[in-house]
Amino acid sequence: MAVSERTTEQGYDGVSAFPGAREETEEPPSALQVWLTGAIVVLPLVAVGVAVWLAWGRGVTVTDLVMALVFYVVTGFGVTVGFHRLLTHGSFKARPWLRVALAVAGSMSFEGNVVDWVATHRRHHAYTDRPGDPHSPYRYGTGLRGQLRGLAHSHLGWMFRNDPTPAARFAPDLLADPAMTRVAGAFPALCAVSLVLPFAAGWVIGGSLYAGFTAFLWAGLIRVFLLQHITWSVNSLCHVVGDRPFTTRRHDRATNLWPLALPSFGESWHNGHHSDPACARHGLGRHETDVSAGLIGMFERLGWATDVHWPDPERVERRRRPAGGEAGEAEPVRTPVG
Ligand SMILES: [Zn+2]
């Protein structure tokens, strides 16, 4: 189907495929990008298979599970509190050492270096669910086939495309911060540390190389696998499935998806987040558990975080969508990039 006039950038109608999406006009990605991304996506999956095979009939040690949980929590908060709420949206200020510690922890999650992560995510907010969004599930339109293809694209297909987000435009503040460019440069080394640490800890605690190997599987690769897919589900599922209690910008279809609230550390209150991106708490409704906001609150009490943007109850009420209203119909809200 030819791209109709109503689907140009300004005239995007909210249901058609993005201009050029079906034609795939862009240059293909480099072989290096495909291989690296492929390895990062596929190796953790292979590890899941190996670990299940090894655990068959003899179970998993408590040590491996506890270590997996510890690494999941540390690297997970690095992404949600560090990469996302602090560095992308500036929803609070952190002591310099805490800022670096969070950036390092987030880098160990195998989701790209901190500068690229922040740039991509700011671009997602600047163009949510319309042409320009790097990972919208609506890229191929809202028909059933287009929607399924869009879900695959938003979950991980987008990483295999040649569609780089210019950091100079979307993350100039991070590029100007020597501490952040250093953490970004250390990304490959931090990925290695993220796998070597569980191995070393397992070896020391279990007293054998085999114990080191199973710790490497569970607290290394499987933990990476789980956190990656939870994060990517916020990009895919949390723009398609769930509730939209708050108004967002035009075309923005971010949702709240409660089953992911705990494993995503509060990030799946994604509709609440898109309705007020700079807010430190994403779970804006009652009973919306948001452990990332809890951690930021703890940092604040310790004096490590200041200028925290906590939700303003009046503003939250103003943003609450009347029952039966359509998603994505509100006036523009402030975004980090204009
Ligand atoms: Zn989003």
Ligand SMILES: [Zn+2]
């Ligand atoms: Zn965000």
